[in-house]
Structures are given as structure tokens and as C-alpha cells.
Amino acid sequence: MKFNESMEMYLETILLLEENHGHAHGVDIAKKLRVSKPSVTKAMNILKENGFVNKETYGTITLTKKGLEYSKKIYSTHTLISKYLEKSLGLKRIEATKNACKMEHVISTVMLDAIKTYLESEDKDDNY
Amino acid sequence: MKFNESMEMYLETILLLEENHGHAHGVDIAKKLRVSKPSVTKAMNILKENGFVNKETYGTITLTKKGLEYSKKIYSTHTLISKYLEKSLGLKRIEATKNACKMEHVISTVMLDAIKTYLESEDKDDNY
DNA sequence: TATATATGTTAGGCAAGACTAACATATGTA
DNA sequence: TACATATGTTAGTCTTGCCTAACATATATA
Numbered sequence: 001m002k003f004n005e006s007m008e009m010y011l012e013t014i015l016l017l018e019e020n021h022g023h024a025h026g027v028d029i030a031k032k033l034r035v036s037k038p039s040v041t042k043a044m045n046i047l048k049e050n051g052f053v054n055k056e057t058y059g060t061i062t063l064t065k066k067g068l069e070y071s072k073k074i075y076s077t078h079t080l081i082s083k084y085l086e087k088s089l090g091l092k093r094i095e096a097t098k099n100a101c102k103m104e105h106v107i108s109t110v111m112l113d114a115i116k117t118y119l120e121s122e123d124k125d126d127n128y
Numbered sequence: 129m130k131f132n133e134s135m136e137m138y139l140e141t142i143l144l145l146e147e148n149h150g151h152a153h154g155v156d157i158a159k160k161l162r163v164s165k166p167s168v169t170k171a172m173n174i175l176k177e178n179g180f181v182n183k184e185t186y187g188t189i190t191l192t193k194k195g196l197e198y199s200k201k202i203y204s205t206h207t208l209i210s211k212y213l214e215k216s217l218g219l220k221r222i223e224a225t226k227n228a229c230k231m232e233h234v235i236s237t238v239m240l241d242a243i244k245t246y247l248e249s250e251d252k253d254d255n256y
Numbered sequence: 257t258a259t260a261t262a263t264g265t266t267a268g269g270c271a272a273g274a275c276t277a278a279c280a281t282a283t284g285t286a
Numbered sequence: 287t288a289c290a291t292a293t294g295t296t297a298g299t300c301t302t303g304c305c306t307a308a309c310a311t312a313t314a315t316a
């Protein structure tokens with residue numbers, strides 16, 4: 001199961017809301033992503049059908065185990081890319097985040113692995 | 129005037145075909161981008177309406193000055209990103225190109241400038 | 257030059273992902 | 287507890303970008 005950018009952004013947003021409040025409200029997702037409430041409803045139904053979120057009609061939204069794994073993976077990718085851009089290009093945090101947010105949906109696993117390696121070796125440098 | 133990924137890919141493809149054959153045929157664009165002929169026709173009409181290509185009905189396609197500038201800019205971005213990925217992550221050419229092809233449509237101008245700076249300093253290193 | 261093949265266009269349709277308007281339900285507070 | 291407000295859903299629409307089928311034109315060659 002591989003989602004597109006749109007669904008990945010919904011999942012990532014739910015993850016962040018859960019971490020802050022223990023659960024996600026549709027209206028908060030809508031605000032964060034700057035989409036309408038009906039768009040959130042539709043997306044949540046798709047995520048639910050595919051087993052990524054738990055949700056009753058008119059109820060709050062939580063990630064399933066599967067959904068948690070997936071969204072953590074995306075968020076981890078996001079963080080790694082952001083650090084990579086900061087370190088290799090000297091981008092400011094906000095600029096790195098902005099670009100990472102787009103890149104996280106499109107880069108290959110080979111590139112992601114290379115970023116991990118890059119950051120590990122940079123970490124070593126930091127210890128000198 | 130800012131195009132989306134789809135139109136940018138059409139423009140980039142036309143540029144490459146023009147460089148190889150002096151002009152682009154719809155059928156070749158379709159093959160390169162793996163889309164149908166009608167999709168190309170539609171895209172070409174949009175590009176023509178916006179002054180990016182010259183084309184008569186049933187005629188061949190060439191870039192206008194505006195179209196040439198735009199597509200060269202995208203292609204240049206593509207090349208810079210690809211080099212950056214090769215140098216900073218050690219990606220192989222084909223892997224770098226694959227990722228650059230996605231990234232070229234989404235990165236910010238600030239990031240692109242940072243890549244240019246990065247590559248310039250790397251060039252200097254090469255001369256030691 | 258007549259005809260087969262290659263190329264380009266038109267018409268119509270589909271799916272994704274967004275929207276608004278209207279309606280349904282939940283929640284908090286007087 | 288009743289009602290106002292907040293939140294969620296349904297229905298219907300729009301745009302983008304793609305598709306296939308059918309048709310139109312151009313090109314090449316017998």
C-alpha cells in the first residue's frame with residue numbers, strides 16, 4: 001500500500017495532532033492542511049477503508065497500528081531530509097522544512113538511505 | 129506564469145527533442161512521457177494558448193522564445209539538482225537523475241540558489 | 257497517383273482531490 | 287435541559303490530467 005502526496009499529508013497531520021492531543025479532530029486537520037471539512041471527511045473515509053485510521057461516524061480520529069507505522073515513516077523521512085538540507089546546503093530550518101515537505105513524497109528509498117548515511121558520517125564529524 | 133509538474137515535463141521533453149531533431153513531434157512526446165497522443169494534443173493547445181510553443185493544426189511543434197527560456201530553466205534546475213545529489217550523496221547518475229526529475233518541480237528558489245553555491249564551492253575544491 | 261500507414265484531433269469519459277451549500281449531530285453553557 | 291455554537295457529513299460541482307474509440311490528415315511507397 002503506497003499513498004500519494006495528498007493522503008500522506010493527511011496521515012502526517014494526524015500523527016502530529018495525536019502527539020499533541022492524543023487524537024485528531026477533523027476540523028483541526030482541515031485547518032492545518034488548509035482544506036475544507038468535507039475534504040477531510042472524504043480522506044478519512046478512504047484512510048479508514050484502508051485500515052489506517054479508526055473512526056466512528058461523527059467520532060474522533062486515531063491512527064491504527066498500520067497508520068501509525070506509515071505516518072511515522074513519512075515523518076521520519078521528512079525530518080531526515082530537513083536535516084540533510086540544513087547540513088549540506090546550510091538552509092535555515094524553516095526553508096529546509098518547507099522543501100522537505102515536498103521532497104518527502106517523491107524521493108527514492110536509495111536516496112533516503114544515502115541521506116541516512118550522510119547524516120551518520122556528519123554526526124561523527126560533530127564528535128571531533 | 130508558473131506551470132505545474134505535468135506542463136513542465138511537456139516543456140522539458142520538447143526541449144530535448146528539439147535539441148536532437150530541431151523540432152518535436154507529438155508522437156515522440158507521447159512516447160517519451162508515456163502518455164497518449166490526445167493527451168499531448170491537449171497539452172500542446174494549452175502551451176500554445178499561453179505562448180510557449182508554435183504549432184499549426186497537424187503541424188510540428190517548436191518552442192517560442194518564452195517556451196525556450198522556461199524549459200531551459202527547468203532543465204538547468206534538473207541538471208543542478210542531479211549534480212548536487214551525485215556530489216553530496218554519492219548517488220549514481222541514473223539514481224540522481226530519477227530523483228532530480230521529481231525534485232525539479234517542487235524545490236524553492238532559495239534552495240536552488242543554495243545548490244548553485246554548493247556546486248561552485250565544490251568546483252573550487254576540484255581545482256586543488 | 258492511389259492507397260496504406262503514421263500521425264494528429266475530436267468527442268466523451270473517468271478518477272482524484274478539491275470546493276460550496278445544506279443538513280446532521282455533538283457539545284458546552286445559560 | 288434547552289438551545290446556540292462547533293463539528294462532521296452528504297450531495298453536487300469543478301478542474302486537472304489522464305484515457306479509449308473514432309475520425310481526419312499527412313506522408314511514404316507500390
